Amino acid sequence: MSAREFPEHPVAAAAVCVVARGRVLLVRRGAAPNRGRWGFPGGGLEPGERFEEAARREAREETGLSVSLRGLLTVVDLISRQGRRVRFHYVIAVFRGAARGVPHPGGDAREARWVPLGLAPRLDLTATTRRVLLGQRQGSLP
Numbered sequence: 001m002s003a004r005e006f007p008e009h010p011v012a013a014a015a016v017c018v019v020a021r022g023r024v025l026l027v028r029r030g031a032a033p034n035r036g037r038w039g040f041p042g043g044g045l046e047p048g049e050r051f052e053e054a055a056r057r058e059a060r061e062e063t064g065l066s067v068s069l070r071g072l073l074t075v076v077d078l079i080s081r082q083g084r085r086v087r088f089h090y091v092i093a094v095f096r097g098a099a100r101g102v103p104h105p106g107g108d109a110r111e112a113r114w115v116p117l118g119l120a121p122r123l124d125l126t127a128t129t130r131r132v133l134l135g136q137r138q139g140s141l142p
Contacts, residue, residue, distance in 0.1 A: 004044065005032070010077070010089040014055035015042025016067050016097035017132055023116050024133065025099060027062045027109035029126070033080050033088045039126035041067075041109070042092065051093040059097065061107035070096035076128050094132060 004011050017040050018025035026038045041059040045051065052069055059067040073094045080088040103112035115123065120133055 005087055006082075006085060007089055010091045012045045012051070013043055013078075013090045013092045014045060014051045014058065014095065015040040015092055015128070016055045016059050016069065016095045017073055018059070018067060018097040018099045019117065020098065020100070020114075022118075023114040024120055025059075025063060025065070025097075025103060026113060026115050026120065026123070026125075026129070027103075027105065028111035029108065030110040031108040033078065033090075034126045036110075036124065037126050038115075038120075038123045039129040040094065040132070041112070042094075043108070044090070052095065055093070055095045055097070058107070059099070062105065062109035063099075063103035063112040064106055065099040065101050065103055067097040067099040070098060072096075074132065076131070078126075078128060092128060094128065 027041050029035050029037050041062040043058040045054045073096050076092050078090040105112040
């Protein structure tokens, strides 16, 4: 069981949505929650770390790419229950980002790749990623 399972308080996290040339940067999660599902690079904040720092660090750890941030996109809750108990509760700040290069998985990412926006919804996406990408396809993101 992870130290973040069955928390007493929500866990602060950051992620980055990078869209370039009609493709989105995604990683395949290697750990719970969402093990095996595709999502934006991201993860929990470390003590003393700002959301923006965490978003850049997680992107670098999980994809090997240096990401610049272009502002806050949205804030979402990821709440997963096991019976009546809260198994996971993350509050995730999702940033817009920019990056170039060939991603290489690292950290808890099993895979990392650029995925054409039109194909991304066919993947087993995390709920947060699916919600943000549907907004992207409807033109709500620059």
